[in-house]
């Protein structure tokens with residue numbers, strides 16, 4: 366990948382970054398997406414086009430499942446050898462990815478397949494890069510004031526099959542990794558992280574429990590929302606942001622209440638990849654910066670961690686984003702469309718509180734395990750390893766701003 370192309374993915378790294386000109390932008394969507402109930406049935410066909418010896422990372426819950434058996438059988442029938450790996454945990458560990466990459470190299474694989482949630486897909490991206498580049502995959506992660514290694518080679522071909530609707534990892538250039546020994550999370554941000562093929566099959570999302578559906582679903586909303594009110598939205602990403610937020614507002618409560626409602630799962634799966642397009646092209650904002658830091662400190666679920674500071678962040682952002690916040694209010698409450706912008710935008714915090722209550726997400730940072738003496742370490746991680754997200758806030762955020770948002774999110 367030429368350096369110029371790679372530089373397109375260097376997100377703003379500090380809060381002094383000016384607003385991006387919405388009339389001048391570039392777009393990237395290099396992953397080929399197959400969408401719809403039954404899309405995962407094409408895995409063997411797609412895999413055979415890309416390789417013959419696959420390293421398959423699977424969520425542990427799939428171990429020895431009927432789904433795993435069926436997929437492995439179909440891959441074998443298509444002439445693709447499978448080497449299964451289940452050692453994935455939420456907030457995937459860089460060290461585990463290094464172990465997986467070493468094993469995959471020994472096996473001589475030529476293809477990586479990820480079947481699972483965002484953690485599995487992110488791990489697969491890191492493993493794919495680790496196989497071809499060697500070394501410690503943590504060195505590829507973006508960290509301020511640290512030596513960051515740029516991958517010299519593409520990873521192995523990667524097929525992503527998400528088993529829930531949340532991170533959009535199946536079509537983004539990011540791999541979020543944890544390093545518990547450092548008490549840090551950080552993200553590989555590079556176009557080599559885009560999967561080659563994504564098979565988004567809402568049938569695989571059925572039966573997911575309410576809490577997981579709510580947590581991953583609010584993550585999808587945040588990808589659309591944070592980009593929409595950030596410094597970098599444009600006409601192309603607005604299309605996906607707005608549609609994704611409409612789908613979440615209309616269908617996430619149903620998906621939470623009725624896990625087997627295929628129509629709701631289809632809508633949330635669409636929202637997920639659409640929000641992923643926004644995320645992959647213009648980044649996120651403060652809820653993700655602080656939420657990722659929570660994940661690093663307390664190993665908490667990603668969506669809930671980011672959602673914990675959503676409403677205080679919206680209140681703090683109100684003075685600089687009234688028009689866009691009013692548009693979001695109207696998505697959740699159509700009566701806001703006829704109100705003055707100032708009134709409609711002021712209603713958004715309570716609208717979002719009501720929505721999150723309806724799906725059972727009521728906790729703040731303290732409920733997630735944060736103590737007051739961990740506030741400063743939380744902000745340090747957010748500004749050091751997720752400064753690119755803080756920099757995407759439409760209202761410039763300094764240390765004291767972040768501290769107030771955290772205090773209001775306890």
Ligand SMILES: [Fe+2]
Nearest residue numbers: 532584588667
């Ligand atoms: Fe996220």
